[in-house]
Amino acid sequence: MEEILKKIVETGTQFGLKLIFAAAILIIGIKLSKWAVKIILKSKTLSGMDEGVRKFIGKSVKITLYVLIIISAAGILGIPYASFVAVLGSAGVAIGLALQGSLSNIAAGILILVNKPFKVGDYIAAGDIEGTVSEIGFFATKIITADNKQVSYPNAALSNTSVTDYTALGTRRIDLVFSTSYDSDIDTVKNILINVASADSLVFSEPKPEAHLSNHADSALEFKLMVWCKSSDYWTVRYNMLENVKKAFDKEKIEIPYPKLDVSVQQVKGEK
Numbered sequence: 407m408e409e410i411l412k413k414i415v416e417t418g419t420q421f422g423l424k425l426i427f428a429a430a431i432l433i434i435g436i437k438l439s440k441w442a443v444k445i446i447l448k449s450k451t452l453s454g455m456d457e458g459v460r461k462f463i464g465k466s467v468k469i470t471l472y473v474l475i476i477i478s479a480a481g482i483l484g485i486p487y488a489s490f491v492a493v494l495g496s497a498g499v500a501i502g503l504a505l506q507g508s509l510s511n512i513a514a515g516i517l518i519l520v521n522k523p524f525k526v527g528d529y530i531a532a533g534d535i536e537g538t539v540s541e542i543g544f545f546a547t548k549i550i551t552a553d554n555k556q557v558s559y560p561n562a563a564l565s566n567t568s569v570t571d572y573t574a575l576g577t578r579r580i581d582l583v584f585s586t587s588y589d590s591d592i593d594t595v596k597n598i599l600i601n602v603a604s605a606d607s608l609v610f611s612e613p614k615p616e617a618h619l620s621n622h623a624d625s626a627l628e629f630k631l632m633v634w635c636k637s638s639d640y641w642t643v644r645y646n647m648l649e650n651v652k653k654a655f656d657k658e659k660i661e662i663p664y665p666k667l668d669v670s671v672q673q674v675k676g677e678k
Contacts, residue, residue, distance in 0.1 A: 428479040435475035443468050465544060511545040514561035518542055524571045529637070531570040535559060573637040577610070580633050580644050584651055585626035587661040592619055592627070598658060599631045602650045608643050610634040626663040 443464050519542060524530050529538050530549070537551035546558040572578065586595050596617040603615035613634050620630035631651070635643045655662060 424482055428482040431479045431482060432475060435478070436472070439468060439471035439475065442471065511561040514565040515542060515544055515547075517565055518547070518561060523569055524574065528574060529572045531572070532559060532564055532567050572640070576637055577634055578637050578640050579613075580635065580640065580647065582631045582644070582647055582651075583620065584629050584631065584655075585623065585663055586629065586655070587663050588627055590627060590660055594658065595627075595629055595660060598654045598660065599629060599651060602654050603631060603633045603647065606633075606643060606646050606650070608635050608639045608646070 446464070446467060518524075524539055526539050526542060530536070532549075535549055535551070535557050537549040537555075537557065539547060540550050540556070541548040542561075546560050547564055549557045549559055551557060584595075584599065596619070599617035600615055603609050603617075604611070609615060610633070615634075616632045618630050618632075619627060621628040631647065633643065633647065652662075654660075
């Protein structure tokens with residue numbers, strides 16, 4: 407009995423030491439992994455890369471290091487590396503089959519980072535979602551809408567839909583249509599539109615603002631104003647044009663047609 411107890415104590419002590427050592431490897435390894443990822447992300451090689459690519463590489467390196475740490479800890483506990491790797495491989499196959507949709511999102515995320523149809527910070531429109539890209543993750547791309555809502559758009563769906571990047575080129579053209587009465591002088595209206603656009607400091611002088619008579623509508627002449635500005639100034643310039651053109655039209659007595667309804671009341675004979 408003493409021999410058995412001695413053997414149990416000896417085995418328990420050895421396993422306890424291995425368990426403590428394995429736990430130490432896990433704790434220290436995880437801390438060192440986080441430190442290593444920070445160093446890698448701050449390196450000159452990655453500092454000039456797109457923010458989305460940097461985050462993706464950081465997560466990939468972290469997961470790889472975590473797997474290596476777990477395998478090392480398992481080896482210390484006496485689990486054969488070959489067996490552990492085989493188990494991980496089998497688990498990976500099973501997880502892969504169960505998460506086919508998620509894997510397609512990961513593959514799509516990699517394609518987005520490689521092909522760069524857009525990047526973090528760009529203002530995009532995809533489907534019925536429109537906003538600024540805040541993160542390109544493993545499974546989804548996070549988009550912040552204009553009213554400050556965060557939308558997680560699955561990468562697979564995003565890569566299979568048409569995406570419009572409004573900020574990729576840095577500049578945008580704003581097209582606005584203004585209606586005036588048929589009594590308005592065409593050259594006067596065009597001059598007013600050009601003068602209003604030229605007076606706005608956010609509007610580019612090159613390419614020059616353009617104003618044209620674009621359509622003879624049923625009850626109005628339609629003029630198209632085209633101005634260029636920075637992508638970041640798009641909405642400011644658009645609102646400026648709408649407000650300042652209305653003020654200029656009022657000042658120059660240019661009539662803006664609007665629907666009118668004439669109501670006539672006819673008295674029927676016999677009624678008082």
